[in-house]
């Protein structure tokens with residue numbers, strides 16, 4: 117993206133009435149390109165106007181600043197015109213004179229005729245030729261707002277700043293003016309930043325929507341690219357197939373923020389309570405109710421968090437996306453994560469703002485399976501080759517069969533894709549691979565929305581026991597010993613609370629070690645079955661833990677490797693590098709040219725080593741030997757680019773530099789094929 121405007125790490129601290137500092141916005145970073153229309157949305161009081169005022173130069177950032185076309189701006193100027201909700205026209209001047217006042221002041225060096233031409237051109241632009249000589253009291257609210265816009269545009273600002281420009285108008289006038297502004301911005305390639313509370317207005321007008329978290333210390337929580345075609349008309353936009361997906365993203369972001377506000381009010385605050393050398397004792401840790409959340413449940417039930425001085429609330433999350441948001445927004449202190457999630461959040465996968473995350477513990481290995489619908493089994497599908505024959509029948513159909521997985525950065529997605537590809541099926545081309553939260557897998561299978569899925573337990577056993585699906589492969593058939601769930605937390609959190617971080621790792625490492633021996637597994641199963649965790653009959657949980665694990669319709673002997681907790685707990689560079697290459701292989705992220713640095717920053721190996729030392733757990737040397745997968749492919753961590761180039765269906769063509777704050781550089785480096 118060519119940089120036009122940069123909001124460079126802006127923070128603003130106000131003094132409250134009691135003289136206390138109030139950090140309204142913290143470390144806001146955003147770049148936009150020329151001609152872009154960006155909306156800022158967020159709950160009341162989150163800091164939208166604070167950011168806009170700093171952009172306009174009416175207010176100064178306490179830290180950071182604004183750079184417009186490479187020049188820092190610190191004062192108001194005609195290059196940034198603000199349009200307010202209250203149009204602030206001078207009542208004793210006509211429409212033409214109000215606009216003329218601005219033009220004559222700012223463009224006074226132009227010849228008089230030229231200034232008149234500009235004034236008339238902008239009156240025409242907003243459709244007010246018939247009212248040019250009327251006074252503000254003689255025209256409607258919508259017309260006054262149009263004068264405000266014409267006045268701002270007439271002096272040809274580099275960027276238009278709009279603070280809820282249509283907030284005071286009735287719905288009909290608002291709709292008309294939105295379309296007018298849309299048309300003007302489209303035709304004249306105007307760059308604009310607009311504050312709005314109206315989701316539909318943001319979707320209609322914007323190229324991107326910046327969503328802000330609640331204050332204090334409000335930040336940019338998410339940036340949504342509005343990929344609806346231009347020029348837009350309200351009715352066409354609303355009927356576009358992507359409209360409700362985009363709308364859903366904004367609405368659910370705002371809902372989550374509302375929920376956080378309520379929770380914060382309940383808990384008064386989530387400010388750190390320190391005790392001894394533990395900087396923050398009160399923690400909220402997120403997890404998903406799957407059997408491999410066992411170390412969290414055990415650490416809580418056996419008092420291991422308390423043993424290391426922590427008062428932990430475990431937060432059962434609805435989906436991996438919600439959990440990731442919880443970490444990004446700071447609602448969660450730490451979380452169970454699918455292996456690729458620390459990388460995904462760090463790299464800003466899916467058009468998100470990059471938020472550096474670290475992982476200090478690998479908590480489980482293996483534990484997933486691929487379940488296919490009973491319907492397919494009845495049609496003779498029983499392995500990869502027969503699945504391909506089934507999929508091939510859809511080649512001339514307008515749609516692809518779909519399979520579920522839980523998150524783009526999960527091993528479920530990456531292993532499923534690898535497995536399909538090894539059988540000659542190209543993900544996204546022959547088979548759609550879609551995100552479904554784990555507890556909804558079975559119902560989606562039953563509804564025939566998907567032909568199968570890759571997920572952890574108990575959702576494979578559940579499908580088998582309910583006779584709606586069969587297990588066609590486990591992850592041992594793809595990569596025996598792969599990392600599955602890891603502990604993830606924000607890097608800034610880790611830096612702020614190093615002793616707390618170590619205490620969390622010690623509690624969870626001890627819990628993981630407890631979960632490993634088979635003789636402890638029954639206790640683990642009964643703990644997981646409790647209502648606050650999986651809330652399930654233990655018969656659904658036991659097969660994934662102590663066998664027999666049912667593969668296909670046959671009773672297969674339980675494989676002790678199926679769900680490992682206390683093995684290889686140190687975060688491994690080569691494993692995360694494999695994940696990174698797979699994410700790049702499928703086009704989920706760019707491949708960073710400085711991948712070694714990215715992986716180095718991702719792994720808090722030192723925290724793991726300290727915890728292991730204190731718990732007297734042996735620390736293995738780093739293993740850089742190639743990873744052998746079950747299909748015969750080998751991943752050499754010493755040459756990931758060559759590995760990426762040789763993978764079937766690889767979409768990787770180029771690398772680009774990754775900056776932890778600014779994200780990926782626009783300039784990409786083509787890689788020799």
Ligand SMILES: Nc1ncnc2c1ncn2[C@@H]1O[C@H](COP(=O)(O)OP(=O)(O)OP(=O)(O)O)[C@@H](O)[C@H]1O
Pocket residue numbers: 130131132138140158159160161162163164165166167331
């Ligand atoms: N001059 C000030 N002194 C002290 N606090 C302030 C000042 N200006 C803003 N704030 C506080 O900073 C926070 C952000 O305010 P801001 O007006 O930017 O929010 P907003 O998102 O624009 O709200 P709204 O949508 O209601 O207009 C609020 O808590 C507000 O009370």
